Amino acid sequence: MLRRMFVLSLGILSLAFLAPAARAQFANQVNYLGPHVGLSGVGSTLTLGVDYERGITSVGQVGPGIIGVGGLFDYFSYGENPGGYGGTWTYIDIGVTGMYHFVLTNNKWDPFLGVYLGDEITSWSWGSSAKAYYASLGIPAPSETSGGVALGGCAGVRYFFNNEWAAEARVGFGFYVLALGVDYSF
Numbered sequence: 001m002l003r004r005m006f007v008l009s010l011g012i013l014s015l016a017f018l019a020p021a022a023r024a025q026f027a028n029q030v031n032y033l034g035p036h037v038g039l040s041g042v043g044s045t046l047t048l049g050v051d052y053e054r055g056i057t058s059v060g061q062v063g064p065g066i067i068g069v070g071g072l073f074d075y076f077s078y079g080e081n082p083g084g085y086g087g088t089w090t091y092i093d094i095g096v097t098g099m100y101h102f103v104l105t106n107n108k109w110d111p112f113l114g115v116y117l118g119d120e121i122t123s124w125s126w127g128s129s130a131k132a133y134y135a136s137l138g139i140p141a142p143s144e145t146s147g148g149v150a151l152g153g154c155a156g157v158r159y160f161f162n163n164e165w166a167a168e169a170r171v172g173f174g175f176y177v178l179a180l181g182v183d184y185s186f
Helices: 002-017 128-136
Strands: 031-039 046-055 066-080 087-101 109-126 144-160 165-173 178-185
Touching: 031 066, 031 165, 046 087, 046 178, 066 109, 087 144, 109 128, 109 165, 144 178
Parallel strands: none
Antiparallel strands: 031 046, 031 178, 046 066, 066 087, 087 109, 109 144, 144 165, 165 178
């Protein structure tokens, strides 16, 4: 899994050598949307997601940086085998984000810090051996679904290949511990 993430990040970064110069880094009134692949802090499994962000301030309005707000969606699932009756955990994270982007003289780089607030929906599904056991008792296997407030934070950076495309890397806590993605600006 880590090898796949390394190969993906290496491939994304290699595109930087082929790309024309970028016009600017994160900007006010511009939208950024893209998929990401991450590493979950729960079960050490791969996450798949999409994030969106829009710049809402200009340089100088709130310090020397730019504030962006948006949202994110993440999904991951992994199996366990407690007591020989295996099953699958599934997590769906939906949240809003707030990021502070630091302005650099090199327009290709966009470092930022951010926070997440959202809902984490967790469910457990029993495997076939557990379902067979419960069926032998004449009752359905219990299913568990729960949700709750999730809070997280991150530090990250975007690298702009050109005016529309950027690679993104984030480390954090809460929703995922590592994420690599690509963003399209419009």
